[in-house]
Amino acid sequence: MALAVTRHVSRSGIRIYTLPIEVFPRFWGNVYLLLGDGIATLVDSGSGLGSSDEHLLAGFAQVRDGWGEAITPADLRRIIITHAHIDHFGGLTTLRQHTAAPITMHALDRRVITNYQGRLLMASKQLSLFLHRAGIAGAEHARLMQMYGWSKEVFRALPVEELVEDGDRIDDLLDVIHVPGHCPGQICLRLDEILLSADHILSRTSPHMAPETITPGTGLEHYRRSLHNVARLDGIELTLGGHEDPISDLAGRIAGLFAGHERKITRILDLLREQPRTVAELSAAMYQNLDGYDVLLGLEEIGAHVEFLYLRGHIRPANLDPTDEVPTTALVYEVF
Ligand SMILES: [Zn+2]
Ligand SMILES: [Zn+2]
Known part of the structure; x- marks a missing residue:
């Protein structure tokens, strides 16, 4: 209807x-x-x-x-x-x-x-690496990647x-x-x-x-x-x-959006002060009962906030090993 x-x-x-x-x-x-x-x-x-x-x-x-x-x-x-x-x-x-x-x-x-x-395909490669570094491996990694590719056949390219x-x-x-x-x-x-x-x-x-x-x-x-x-x-x-x-009230709505991200940032920092965690562990702690495509969306959402905190020097990976050249190693973040 x-x-x-x-x-x-x-x-x-x-x-x-x-x-x-x-x-x-x-x-x-x-x-x-x-x-x-x-x-x-x-x-x-x-x-x-x-x-x-x-x-x-x-x-x-x-x-x-x-x-x-x-x-x-x-x-x-x-x-x-x-x-x-x-x-x-x-x-x-x-x-x-x-x-x-x-x-x-x-x-x-x-x-x-x-x-x-x-x-x-290009975005899939980047997503695959992101998920590995977020701490997602094995069957769960394969499941999320397959889910991401669902739309492969739904659109044929057009000129702009x-x-x-x-x-x-x-x-x-x-x-x-x-x-x-x-x-x-x-x-x-x-x-x-x-x-x-x-x-x-x-x-x-x-x-x-x-x-x-x-x-x-x-x-x-x-x-x-x-x-x-x-x-x-x-x-x-x-x-x-x-x-x-x-x-x-556009100004009020924008203030609300800033505040919402601030709350997520505060929560992530609190969780990382308790103990170092991966993006997957943070997402599991912050979002309960996600299933289907929402699991992927939750990981991306937390991944974006973790990236923001890392870029601004609030957190860092705690498990960087100079001898580990494997790009897919999961990163465990800590506050410093
Ligand atoms: Zn939309
Ligand atoms: Zn959109």
Whole structure:
């Protein structure tokens, strides 16, 4: 069952329609359709999985029937992908059959779209090493690696027609703010007093973090800097995320996200003061009852915080042995 489309109108009169899409089973995302004078822009595309494409087309139908807009996917002038996670770009495969609108995104996420399988293999190599160093071995390592590769067949590479950078203005309307951290090429878009925050800032959830050793441009160091950059924006009255609800108090939400990461950092330091631990041991102590893909997400989340603490000189591996040249040895961290 598709949910109802909602509408906001920006100060300069651009209509912003929120199309709710079930991107994974029981996990919803927001696609935005921006309409105005000569503007017909889709922001993200859903996942292309399960009901996603159906919800996307039903969203267009609701915009036509509910608000009298003459819009079909064939009328789109541009598709902006906020970042290269499958729940945001996977719908491009179907959209490409309906529209020739150019795909616009940040250069640092382009390879995921243009070289999907190759990039997945590269990330898998880095993830494998991360898991070994985190203290995951044997059957559990194989299980998590297999899980990571689940999406290998779900997307065929597509060309990306236009790249944008921080500070660019799209169609003399949308200001691009590059916010690496959750994804290397993550962008937010500013339209008058409204911020489309994608997965950089969500109303309830703290966006997933993974260590930079797996994908450069991710990680907590980048993410925190990007939060500071958004906090400096003046005059944002409404923030619309890639998931969850609209945010009216952007500064308060950013403060909440900083505080959440601070709590995790404090907890990790407390656990490491008790005894040296691996990332896997920290994750097991901090997250009980994880199963399936969430185990991998938990390890990445803790891995990102451990990396942050290591980069800033708060912790160090306690078991570095100059004679051990094996790159996959698990690292046991201590506070110093
Ligand atoms: Zn994402
Ligand atoms: Zn997402």
